[in-house]
């Protein structure tokens with residue numbers, strides 16, 4: 575049937591309407607007329623009858639197979655307006671139709687500092703490394719990547735060659751590669767234990783490629799160091815942190831800088847000189863460390879390795895940050911505890927922080943800065959703040975997941 579695409583939806587697909595309701599059309603753009611085969615909610619385009627003037631040639635040879643980037647076919651200016659619109663819509667849905675949403679902060683290609691890649695051994699013994707195809711477990715073997723740092727892309731082919739000999743990889747695994755200040759840091763997860771020859775091979779690989787540490791973990795188990803050639807360190811706002819293997823980092827250094835700047839900007843100009851501040855879901859302290867320039871910070875985080883890394887780093891740097899291990903799902907901060915804070919920053923995982931936000935709203939903490947990687951969860955949580963009388967003081971959309979439908983946002987809330 576013939577369809578006209580009306581808009582691009584939250585997952586990056588075009589949306590068209592027909593008698594049966596809404597249908598999603600991957601790789602299409604607003605205004606395009608297509609002939610498509612429909613079957614349920616998703617349709618497959620058979621032919622483009624009219625193309626959008628905003629359609630551009632995707633830079634990567636793996637588009638559209640690779641699920642990492644679904645919007646490389648869209649002109650950057652139009653794409654940027656759509657992404658900013660996702661934050662405008664999320665806040666409107668939450669009851670803030672006139673929120674002061676800033677222009678989108680773009681991050682450049684080739685800047686992603688963290689990659690979570692799949693590993694697969696083929697029947698001929700070779701190993702493939704790549705991102706997954708969208709919505710499937712099938713890998714797209716990576717030959718190029720326009721979002722990752724070139725130094726990380728350059729490791730993929732030699733790592734695949736080296737892993738051919740890894741007895742600890744039978745069929746499937748994954749590799750998280752973080753680009754730290756000290757160099758690439760690799761965490762391999764595989765489906766069989768490492769052997770002594772495996773460890774020797776990984777140490778030789780690390781030496782050849784200047785990799786300070788390679789760690790390994792079995793299914794569902796904690797990580798252990800497989801090869802360590804040099805100390806691991808990472809600078810966050812000038813403080814030296816020692817991240818555990820696979821530790822959470824913001825997706826790119828420019829994205830991280832933009833989040834920190836927007837967070838500081840969203841705080842009120844005037845805070846008491848010895849203000850108590852909190853950073854919830856603090857990780858390694860990406861936000862706690864710069865936040866400590868504005869007051870004494872208590873940082874809450876559930877992963878023990880991150881808590882001790884932040885605690886040590888803050889101690890060494892003389893930063894006013896106290897790191898506390900706490901699972902905020904099981905044990906959210908309660909009213910009496912929240913009363914001491916002049917401002918609370920929160921950067922929850924993808925699912926958001928419904929219970930904790932309800933408690934923040936009830937405690938009427940005067941200033942909140944919500945850092946979100948999921949506009950849907952943000953809309954839900956912001957709605958609770960709207961109901962409690964908060965207004966939006968600042969809202970910055972940040973594109974640290976270039977060409978994907980994902981959006982990072984930093985939103986300031988104050989009591990009206």
Ligand SMILES: C[S@@+](CC[C@H](N)C(=O)[O-])C[C@H]1O[C@@H](n2cnc3c(N)ncnc32)[C@H](O)[C@@H]1O
Nearest residue numbers: 855856857860875876877901902903921922923
């Ligand atoms: C989006 S990351 C943000 C980390 C940090 N703010 C940063 O910018 O690097 C979310 C963090 O929340 C932590 N986390 C997840 N669930 C949690 C929970 N229930 N309680 C406390 N922290 C949690 C994760 O370990 C992770 O460090």
